[in-house]
Amino acid sequence: MAFTSTIDEHTILTDTGNDNGGNNEGPGPKRLMLASLAGCTGIDVVSILNKMKVEFSELSIDTEATLTENPPKTYNHVKVTYKIKIAEENRAKMEKAVHLSEDKYCGVMAMFKTFAKVETEIVYL
Amino acid sequence: MAFTSTIDEHTILTDTGNDNGGNNEGPGPKRLMLASLAGCTGIDVVSILNKMKVEFSELSIDTEATLTENPPKTYNHVKVTYKIKIAEENRAKMEKAVHLSEDKYCGVMAMFKTFAKVETEIVYL
Numbered sequence: 001m002a003f004t005s006t007i008d009e010h011t012i013l014t015d016t017g018n019d020n021g022g023n024n025e026g027p028g029p030k031r032l033m034l035a036s037l038a039g040c041t042g043i044d045v046v047s048i049l050n051k052m053k054v055e056f057s058e059l060s061i062d063t064e065a066t067l068t069e070n071p072p073k074t075y076n077h078v079k080v081t082y083k084i085k086i087a088e089e090n091r092a093k094m095e096k097a098v099h100l101s102e103d104k105y106c107g108v109m110a111m112f113k114t115f116a117k118v119e120t121e122i123v124y125l
Numbered sequence: 126m127a128f129t130s131t132i133d134e135h136t137i138l139t140d141t142g143n144d145n146g147g148n149n150e151g152p153g154p155k156r157l158m159l160a161s162l163a164g165c166t167g168i169d170v171v172s173i174l175n176k177m178k179v180e181f182s183e184l185s186i187d188t189e190a191t192l193t194e195n196p197p198k199t200y201n202h203v204k205v206t207y208k209i210k211i212a213e214e215n216r217a218k219m220e221k222a223v224h225l226s227e228d229k230y231c232g233v234m235a236m237f238k239t240f241a242k243v244e245t246e247i248v249y250l
Contacts, residue, residue: 039139
């Protein structure tokens with residue numbers, strides 16, 4: 001059940017768990033989609049904050065999602081939580097960066113929005 | 126721009142290319158979605174063929190996709206090509222396995238279908 005994906009010079013292994021006949025050698029393909037989502041909006045936020053010359057640290061992005069009950073199971077609700085250490089006077093800029101990613105730049109999020117309700121939250125560390 | 130995603134005990138690195146300010150340390154998040162698609166339908170096909178007790182080898186899955194022109198750029202057309210070595214008398218079973226994945230089981234494909242036209246093809250080796 002394990003597949004090695006070659007994307008340019010990079011290699012990603014996906015698999016399924018023992019209970020589905022796999023060996024759990026890599027993340028499940030559906031969960032991997034959430035890494036696409038976090039990675040995509042993360043690139044936007046970093047590049048927007050850099051353009052605004054705003055300093056920050058400890059940026060991490062958590063995704064949490066629920067699936068429909070019946071197969072084919074698809075995500076119906078996704079919550080994206082951005083955690084970041086940033087000066088209080090720059091919080092409005094962080095909010096702007098997240099909104100720009102959500103509404104204008106992040107193609108992966110735009111695709112997710114066609115099948116799921118996507119919610120975002122910022123947590124200041 | 127590089128993000129390390131932790132999915133259960135697995136770690137995936139995404140990044141962006143030098144021309145976007147990244148270091149190309151991992152696949153781009155949008156391309157990673159295609160690995161989710163191939164991995165998901167691959168698990169279905171393998172498990173259906175196993176259940177049918179059909180022998181096969183050299184299964185690989187290629188994905189090819191086009192993006193919309195304006196940001197947020199989303200996939201609008203995706204072609205999934207299954208390559209497989211399988212006895213001629215089992216080809217109809219391979220077609221059935223692909224159709225079951227497309228229509229009934231593959232959640233990732235069902236999600237892709239909400240934003241893109243998804244086409245499948247089987248190539249017998």
